Amino acid sequence: MTIFAASDRVALYVHLRTFESDFDKSQSQMRAISSAWTATVLAAVAVLITTAATPFVIPRGGWLQPGGLIEVRTDGFAYLRSVICFVGSSGVLAFWYIDQGVYQRLLHSVFAYGIFIESQEPDLPQVRSSMFLSNIDVTNRLGMFYRAQFWLFVVISVVADLTSRWIGPGPVDWRVWFIIATHILVAGICELIFSRTWPSLEQTMEDFYPDLAATLPTRKGTTRSARPSKFDGRPDPNLPAFLQRVRHQGPRYQG
Secondary structure, eight states: OOOOOHHHHHHHHHHHHHHHHHHHHHHHHHHHHHHHHHHHHHHHHHHHHHHHSSSOOEETTTTTEEEETTTHHHHHHHHHHHHHHHHHHHHHHHHHHHIIIIIIIHHHHHHHHHHHHHOTTSOOHHHHHHHHHHHSSSHHHEEEEEEEHHHHHHHHHHHHHHHHHHHHHHHHOGGGGGHHHHHHHHEEEEEHHHHOOOHHHHHHHHHHOOHHHHTOOOOOOOOOOOOOOOSSSOOTTHHHHHHHHHTOOSSGGGO
């Protein structure tokens, strides 16, 4: 039995691209906002650094002499700088999650279905299959856009504190490292969680279309995982019929 009527295949194929385009635009907007956020936080950190390096002076006898609040102000700026870097990483993490954890999942579902249709209808343009073959899975590489900004604030927080201790106008309270250490710890935990649980196109293919996924090429030097689909074996009574419909399996699609 033919899954799609000939008159409907092209329309459906084009409509899939409409969904993909919407998700692409949403992700592009999210990355633009993230870039603006990073620029704003960097500007705030730069202002704090330059302000902390400016001596606090008072006029006395026709001369400008250092005031007695230099050390207090230096400590305050050090704490504020560390907090702003922490907030900067948190903001990037939020944009990262919305982009890769939400929109990328939606894009994967549409793109995977497009590859499935191309595998079932060889006379259709094999655009998505060619893209998959050229890039295999770009999820981790796309994540580098956020990962670089995410860790940038960690590096700035550490380097700025060490530099201020070496060449700053006064000693810096060492307790500021409670904030910096917490920043490093949270960043490491988030990186570990995301690197292990982040959605990928290959996982989407294995979960929704395991038979097709077994025939797809893999990265050079790697083998495809043999893990079962995360949907199979679940107790939800409605799930088996839903999976049969999504995968175009069962008597309705035979013959």
